[in-house]
Amino acid sequence: MTGPLVLIEPYAHRPGGHHQHALVALARARPGSLVIAPHGITRETTTALRKAKARVITAPSGTVAAVLMAGSRFASAVAAVGLCAFHSGRWPRAVRRLPHQVTLLARCLTEAAALRTARVRAPDLDAVVILTASEALHGLAALLGGQPHLRFVHEVNTTEDLPLRLVGRLARRAEPRTIALYPTAAIGKEATNHFPGLSSQVRTYAIDDGTERISPSERASGRTAFAIPEEEPALCLMGGWWPHKDLGTLDVALGKLRHPLHLLVAGHPLDEPTLNRWRQLPNVRLHLTRGPVGEQFLRLVYAAADAALVVRRPGVAKESGLVMDSARYGVPLLVSDHDATLTDALQDKPWARIFTAADPTSLAEALGATTSTPLPRPGPDASRLLGMWPATDQADFLTRAYARLLPKEPRC
Structure with missing residues (x-):
């Protein structure tokens, strides 16, 4: 074989x-x-x-x-x-x-x-x-x-x-x-x-072949590329804004932020009116890359982020490439409980913070916790935990x- x-x-x-x-x-x-x-x-x-x-x-x-x-x-x-x-x-x-x-x-x-x-x-x-x-x-x-x-x-x-x-x-x-x-x-x-x-x-x-984890030097390069100081929190929101993603909940939650947060957005399609609202929010520092991105730039964005953000509508249960990317690259995860099986797999994992799907208050609390207490990086066993x-x-x-x-x- x-x-x-x-x-x-x-x-x-x-x-x-x-x-x-x-x-x-x-x-x-x-x-x-x-x-x-x-x-x-x-x-x-x-x-x-x-x-x-x-x-x-x-x-x-x-x-x-x-x-x-x-x-x-x-x-x-x-x-x-x-x-x-x-x-x-x-x-x-x-x-x-x-x-x-x-x-x-x-x-x-x-x-x-x-x-x-x-x-x-x-x-x-x-x-x-x-x-x-x-x-x-x-x-x-x-x-x-x-x-x-x-x-x-x-x-x-x-x-x-x-x-x-x-x-x-x-x-x-x-x-x-x-x-x-x-x-x-x-x-x-x-x-x-x-x-x-x-x-x-x-x-x-x-x-996952276990060879793609982001190194400390890549993290420093990512922060430099987006001009994000090391001590300031940053999250990445990757991929196009498709119907199964719950950007409405995120839209409300970002308005509830009490502390500054860098948000790296990359993908296609995106919604311009929503992006314009985020630019006006006092505690959101938006870093925007339009269009699909290649593997090298994808690594750069993940390297700059303290965690990846996955927000889906309740009941969406297809495999999430973003969740899998987080495990492959060794990036912490902020994820909705839209999928019961995924939630069970991530429950009590120190590198994953779970919030209630379609609940802006729960997401805002998770965002606030991430700005004050960064999550640790997932270990090499994270991929096998997710079935990769x-x-x-x-x-x-x-x-x-x-x-x-x-x-x-x-x-x-």
């Missing part, structure tokens, strides 16, 4: 995020792996993959793959028009959902094109894995792709309406050719309700799981 893998990442063109980190880590663990990025790939990720001796493909191989990819692009264009045309609440719910259904179809066709490309370019590698897979049409992707594969399903954004369910039933015979991997038990439970016959397993997505594995172990797991999909050798 040391051979190359096929790693398919439909979002490799998006800078930032922990998708690229896992992609590169797995490629390093299995030199010679084939990386398929159907929508392109960032320059930083390409450079890292070349150093890992991975092969990178960004175009479909073969006629079938090219046709499937063309269909995906057409469906994506139709979905984009539909989102603009039917976003208004005056339309019936079924009509408003239609663009999202077309998006599911487009994602399925992209996956199928990548799987067909894998068949042409790497028919005999140890495992075929879609690192960020769609939450729907699993059997259709396997049927059109003609390739057994594993698929990491990170969240359930939308579900199949009747037309896609009918298509899914027609392709159900291909479901045994794929295994869904869910990063958290909650996501697995939700997805299994929709696909009870699909083989699945819970497996943490994030990877080294890249070599993750690659071995993927190889073993994939072997379950292959025909058994006949006994003599």
Whole structure:
């Protein structure tokens, strides 16, 4: 179990995020792996993959793959028009959902094109894995792709309406050719309700080889880069402001601060009116970086912070890349109790301060405590506590799981 893998990442063109980190880590663990990025790939990720001796493909191989990819692009264009045309609440719910259904179809066709490309370019590698897979049409992707594969399903954004369910039933015979991997038990439970016959397993997505902890010298460099004095408290708020993040609660809590606090914000998209309000607050020192950031700048921001801030809405239970980053880099954590499983794992850990989700007063108290009593850095065992594995172990797991999909050798 040391051979190359096929790693398919439909979002490799998006800078930032922990998708690229896992992609590169797995490629390093299995030199010679084939990386398929159907929508392109960032320059930083390409450079890292070349150093890992991975092969990178960004175009479909073969006629079938090219046709499937063309269909995906057409469906994506139709979905984009539909989102603009039917976003208004005056339309019936079924009509408003239609663009999202077309998006599911487009994602399925992209996956199928990548799987067909894998068949042409790497028919005999140890495992075929879609690192960020769609939450729907699993059997259709396997049927059109003609390739057994594993698929990491990170969240359930939308579900199949009747037309896609009918298509899914027609392709159900291909479901045994794929295994869904869910990063958290909650996501697995939700997805299994929709696909009870699909083989699945819970497996943490994030990877930690124990080599990325931020050093004292990096911390000093980070503080210098953002002109933050060593004795003044600083928190970082990383990533785009997506609907599952509870920025409204943070907005109110920052207004309750009684002592100055440096807040490092980096990501995309951000909300400008909210940022403007924070600039006016007397005890907030805002350091803003717009847009997705690369790995090196990400380390710089984490290095400058006394803790990372994770604020989510109650009930959000998908894997948090920010929580995993905190453990990988050795940065303390200020986190809402939105996810009962995560809260149980972090309870009584000295490097994590937990506050009540959707409660501005609880968050304000946690912020105040952080300004007066900094948290200690997490130890090297923090990653394993959160379920992370080294890249070599993750690659071995993927190889073993994939072997379950292959025909058994006949006994003599």
